[in-house]
Amino acid sequence: MDWLFEPIMLIMVQGLMIFYKLFGNSFVLSLALLTVLVRLLTLPLMLPMQKSARKQAEIQPQIQAIRKKYAKNKQKQNEELMKLYREAGINPTSGCLPMLIQLPVMWAFYRAIVQVLAFKPGELLFGLGKYIASSAAFSTLVPLNSNFLWLNLATPDRTYVLPILVAVTSWLQQKLTPSTASSGGEDQAQAMSQSMMLTMPLMFAFITINLASGLAVYFIISNLVGMVIQYFINRTMPVPQTVGGTAGKSAKARIASAPASQSSETGSRTQKQVKSSSKRKGKGKRKRK
Amino acid sequence: MKLLEVIVLKYVKRLGLGLIFVAALLVIAGCTAVPTAWPGLAADSEAVYVTLLDGKVHALNPDSGDEMWVFPNEPAGKSGLGCSGPARPATGLFYATPVLNEEIVFIGSDAGKVYALDRANGTQQWEFVSQQETGGNFFQLFSQKKNPSIIGSPKLDGETLYVPSADQSLYAVSAASGVKQWDFQVNDALWTSPLLTKDRIYVAAMDHKLYCLDRESRAELWAFDAEGSVPSTPALAGDRIYLSSLARKAFAIDANTGQKIWSFDMDSWAWATPLVVSDTVYVSEVNGTLFALDAETGGEQWQFDTRGKIQGSPAYAAGTLYLASEDMNLYALDAATGAQKWFFTASAALMSTPVVLDDTLYVVDMDNKVYALNAESGAITWEYDPTPEK
Numbered sequence: 178m179d180w181l182f183e184p185i186m187l188i189m190v191q192g193l194m195i196f197y198k199l200f201g202n203s204f205v206l207s208l209a210l211l212t213v214l215v216r217l218l219t220l221p222l223m224l225p226m227q228k229s230a231r232k233q234a235e236i237q238p239q240i241q242a243i244r245k246k247y248a249k250n251k252q253k254q255n256e257e258l259m260k261l262y263r264e265a266g267i268n269p270t271s272g273c274l275p276m277l278i279q280l281p282v283m284w285a286f287y288r289a290i291v292q293v294l295a296f297k298p299g300e301l302l303f304g305l306g307k308y309i310a311s312s313a314a315f316s317t318l319v320p321l322n323s324n325f326l327w328l329n330l331a332t333p334d335r336t337y338v339l340p341i342l343v344a345v346t347s348w349l350q351q352k353l354t355p356s357t358a359s360s361g362g363e364d365q366a367q368a369m370s371q372s373m374m375l376t377m378p379l380m381f382a383f384i385t386i387n388l389a390s391g392l393a394v395y396f397i398i399s400n401l402v403g404m405v406i407q408y409f410i411n412r413t414m415p416v417p418q419t420v421g422g423t424a425g426k427s428a429k430a431r432i433a434s435a436p437a438s439q440s441s442e443t444g445s446r447t448q449k450q451v452k453s454s455s456k457r458k459g460k461g462k463r464k465r466k
Numbered sequence: 467m468k469l470l471e472v473i474v475l476k477y478v479k480r481l482g483l484g485l486i487f488v489a490a491l492l493v494i495a496g497c498t499a500v501p502t503a504w505p506g507l508a509a510d511s512e513a514v515y516v517t518l519l520d521g522k523v524h525a526l527n528p529d530s531g532d533e534m535w536v537f538p539n540e541p542a543g544k545s546g547l548g549c550s551g552p553a554r555p556a557t558g559l560f561y562a563t564p565v566l567n568e569e570i571v572f573i574g575s576d577a578g579k580v581y582a583l584d585r586a587n588g589t590q591q592w593e594f595v596s597q598q599e600t601g602g603n604f605f606q607l608f609s610q611k612k613n614p615s616i617i618g619s620p621k622l623d624g625e626t627l628y629v630p631s632a633d634q635s636l637y638a639v640s641a642a643s644g645v646k647q648w649d650f651q652v653n654d655a656l657w658t659s660p661l662l663t664k665d666r667i668y669v670a671a672m673d674h675k676l677y678c679l680d681r682e683s684r685a686e687l688w689a690f691d692a693e694g695s696v697p698s699t700p701a702l703a704g705d706r707i708y709l710s711s712l713a714r715k716a717f718a719i720d721a722n723t724g725q726k727i728w729s730f731d732m733d734s735w736a737w738a739t740p741l742v743v744s745d746t747v748y749v750s751e752v753n754g755t756l757f758a759l760d761a762e763t764g765g766e767q768w769q770f771d772t773r774g775k776i777q778g779s780p781a782y783a784a785g786t787l788y789l790a791s792e793d794m795n796l797y798a799l800d801a802a803t804g805a806q807k808w809f810f811t812a813s814a815a816l817m818s819t820p821v822v823l824d825d826t827l828y829v830v831d832m833d834n835k836v837y838a839l840n841a842e843s844g845a846i847t848w849e850y851d852p853t854p855e856k
Contacts, residue, residue, distance in 0.1 A: 296613060296632075296655075297502070297503075297561075297576060297613075297615060297617070298503075298561055298617055298657060298697060299502030299503045299504065299561075300502060301697075302737065302752065302775065302777060303502055304502075306735060306752055306775075310734040310735045310752050310753065311714075311733055311734045311753065313714065316694055316712050316713055316714055316735060317674075317693060317694045317712070317713050319694075319695060319712060320654075320655070320672060320695065329611055329612075329613065331613075332611070332613070
């Protein structure tokens with residue numbers, strides 16, 4: 178896969194080096210600016226995913242209805258679902274493809290940070306040297322100054338402050354990101370979404386404990402940038418209120434008719450949405466009765 | 467296509483691409499921990515000492531290649547998370563070439579320690595830690611930590627061992643006990659051995675400087691700006707110092723005044739220690755070219771291209787240069803003309819300086835194999851492979 182990653186890595190390494198030089202040998206500023214640039218450049222890939230998620234949220238009631246109707250005939254269920262997606266103009270794979278395109282970019286960026294933070298001879302010669310040993314502009318910059326606050330960015334943060342910040346910012350970013358499941362999806366998907374929301378930040382924190390703290394700083398910056406981007410996306414593309422909204426009558430009815438214990442198992446977020454949606458619209462279940 | 471859509475819809479979305487991404491990160495995170503260094507080699511008539519990528523020192527019989535002892539004599543651990551290769555050994559990895567006196571072999575590791583081992587049996591006599599942990603205080607957690615690795619080889623001079631450390635210090639340590647006598651601070655890591663004369667100490671650092679110190683008072687006499695980091699030990703010949711710099715240059719400097727005499731431009735980093743033989747200085751660039759320069763003027767006499775990186779300086783004996791390259795070849799070149807006499811192909815990249823002793827040439831590859839070659843013909847006399855047979 179080198180043919181795929183190497184050209185991207187070369188761009189990333191050179192980008193980091195250019196900004197490092199530009200910002201007076203500050204690696205963190207260089208990292209922050211390149212992260213913002215990468216996130217903005219990959220935004221067009223992210224938007225179709227968000228649009229697709231919102232469209233899927235809109236047709237959740239129909240999806241649930243089909244699942245219920247053809248619960249015993251999986252083949253028919255899939256056919257009907259595909260038909261529904263086609264009619265709604267949704268390609269189920271369209272959300273995955275941009276993600277697959279983004280992954281090499283993110284991976285190359287991640288590897289580029291590791292290479293640029295080289296502080297031992299082997300890492301410098303076999304890693305960073307591969308990209309800049311012939312460069313007159315960058316050769317005099319190595320090894321990079323990797324000191325930032327109390328950190329040596331090339332080594333793990335033994336105070337555990339960064340892993341905690343990684344977990345918190347990951348959680349906040351996920352909290353801002355609407356998913357199909359959180360917008361009225363099926364119970365299992367909602368449960369998965371809830372569990373992911375907790376496990377992902379914890380896993381990221383766990384990973385960063387033993388990683389170079391420069392990577393932890395990258396995760397934090399990336400999460401913060403992601404939160405800002407998500408905020409603006411949420412403002413320009415509001416998440417449809419399928420549960421409790423006009424498009425989600427059947428789903429709402431299903432939740433309302435479910436036993437209390439089952440309702441609570443589906444996750445507090447769904448219940449909150451029902452409540453807040455009812456408040457906003459002023460036509461909650463009781464009122465209609 | 468329909469089937470693919472169903473699979474994506476049903477499984478991938480449920481599992482969450484995020485989880486897959488995290489799993490991939492876990493693997494990558496583990497793999498970045500795979501150590502990288504290169505082996506080192508020192509030899510005399512009694513033994514050949516090699517530091518291999520297994521993080522161990524191997525003492526070999528110079529005539530037969532038989533193993534005499536190994537330090538530390540413990541099995542290597544295993545790495546986790548799906549990565550190949552051994553885990554990082556507790557003693558660290560060895561970039562520094564072993565240094566010998568009559569009884570002791572001194573070895574610096576990238577874990578920040580210098581080990582003094584008994585030459586006869588490998589028993590540890592003492593160890594010196596380059597950066598003492600001060601621990602205990604909460605606020606010290608938030609203080610800057612310097613990398614304590616010993617990258618450059620220690621230099622032995624009588625009773626004193628001079629230890630360069632990446633923690634930006636040059637330490638003078640008692641060779642008998644390992645007790646620190648004094649230290650000198652620079653502004654960046656030290657990856658190079660110091661050069662010693664009767665009244666001066668020269669030490670080159672990654673802060674782009676070559677420092678000249680008064681040996682008695684350790685006062686800085688002058689500092690030369692090499693324009694880039696200096697990753698390898700300079701060479702002292704007569705009243706001149708020759709050094710390689712990552713600024714893609716080699717320099718000749720007046721050892722008394724620190725004034726530049728000449729510089730030679732290359733196309734990539736100059737990494738290896740220059741080798742001076744009578745009126746010629748041999749310098750190399752990492753992209754694989756060896757240059758023979760007039761020591762007086764810096765004028766190029768000839769160049770020899772290999773197909774891999776050059777990290778170690780060439781060895782010289784009886785009119786022949788022995789050059790190790792990442793392209794797995796050891797080249798024997800006519801020192802006067804650069805004409806190739808013969809070459810030997812190892813089983814992996816050759817990154818270290820070969821050692822010539824009498825008519826035998828010792829070289830070690832990145833596959834941890836040690837070869838003793840006939841210096842005249844390149845024929846293998848013996849081969850040592852520490853990998854256990856499967």
